[in-house]
Amino acid sequence: MSSTSSTTKITLKTLEAIKRKAERFACVTAYDATFAEIASSAGVEVLLVGDSLGMVVQGHDSTLPVTMDHILYHLDTVRRGNRGALIMGDMPFMSYYSEGLTLENAGQIMRAGAHVVKLEGGRWIAESTRLLVERGIPVCAHMGLTPQSINRFGGFRVQGRDPDQAQTILDEALFLEEAGASLLLLEAIPAPLAQRITERLHIPVIGIGAGKHVDGQIMVMHDLLGITPPDIKVPKFVKNFLAESQTGIRGAFEAFVKAVKDGSFPGPEHSY
Ligand code: KIV
Numbered sequence: 001m002s003s004t005s006s007t008t009k010i011t012l013k014t015l016e017a018i019k020r021k022a023e024r025f026a027c028v029t030a031y032d033a034t035f036a037e038i039a040s041s042a043g044v045e046v047l048l049v050g051d052s053l054g055m056v057v058q059g060h061d062s063t064l065p066v067t068m069d070h071i072l073y074h075l076d077t078v079r080r081g082n083r084g085a086l087i088m089g090d091m092p093f094m095s096y097y098s099e100g101l102t103l104e105n106a107g108q109i110m111r112a113g114a115h116v117v118k119l120e121g122g123r124w125i126a127e128s129t130r131l132l133v134e135r136g137i138p139v140c141a142h143m144g145l146t147p148q149s150i151n152r153f154g155g156f157r158v159q160g161r162d163p164d165q166a167q168t169i170l171d172e173a174l175f176l177e178e179a180g181a182s183l184l185l186l187e188a189i190p191a192p193l194a195q196r197i198t199e200r201l202h203i204p205v206i207g208i209g210a211g212k213h214v215d216g217q218i219m220v221m222h223d224l225l226g227i228t229p230p231d232i233k234v235p236k237f238v239k240n241f242l243a244e245s246q247t248g249i250r251g252a253f254e255a256f257v258k259a260v261k262d263g264s265f266p267g268p269e270h271s272y
Contacts, residue, residue: 009084010045012138012182015204019215026260027206027218031057031074033081035221040085042253047082048218049075051090055232056222063147066092068105072112079113088140089114093148102128106137116182120146122172126179133180141176143169144210145188158272160189173197185218186210191271209237211271217260224256225249237270
């Protein structure tokens with residue numbers, strides 16, 4: 001495959017316009033040039049170089065072992081394969097615990113080809129968000145089931161089921177929007193809560209296991225293709241789009257994009 005420069009066609013403005021028109025956008029994780037090309041050519045608007053790579057690429061049982069070097073390596077490959085999607089780079093576990101480290105690491109992620117950095121957390125990431133945004137680095141805040149905190153949660157558990165916790169998630173989402181976050185990603189929370197948050201926020205909201213009433217849907221690429229390693233428990237919000245594809249892997253990505261945009265995915269069977 002020949003390498004091309006990654007001129008971004010999709011920008012944050014594109015995603016904001018999609019939200020304003022009450023339409024939807026599609027996002028997937030990507031970890032290499034080949035799949036970045038396939039997904040972006042299929043119409044996926046956002047490619048996430050996620051720390052899920054620790055589980056689906058490296059074979060760990062959590063995302064905690066992922067380092068900055070790993071993210072930078074995979075970002076560089078995704079950047080070369082990308083055909084116009086917005087690239088989001090994950091800040092790995094413990095890479096944003098101080099101001100200096102946050103700026104240094106986010107800067108490296110942007111230099112490696114990301115257009116947005118993603119941080120997991122609630123109110124406590126507001127200062128980092130402000131700091132980054134002031135310096136021109138857009139932030140996606142990741143809330144709900146934040147995999148870097150599984151040891152605190154006691155496993156991969158749905159968040160926001162009780163009313164107090166749901167209110168906290170809503171309040172903190174508003175707080176992070178106020179702090180300057182450009183995107184919010186909600187993972188594994190009840191669909192009605194995700195809908196409430198999406199209606200209250202002006203920034204685009206991306207969901208995974210958060211029901212259909214959000215602005216964008218994201219899925220881990222391996223889940224979309226039904227090739228998640230068998231020792232990883234596949235959550236109910238996952239759908240294998242390769243199983244029904246008549247045109248192989250490209251067709252699976254195209255079917256995912258179409259299903260997100262026409263609202264047929266996720267269905268109630270994929271939601272909490
Ligand atoms: O790291 C990742 O792939 C993610 C997605 C599950 C949203 O954060």
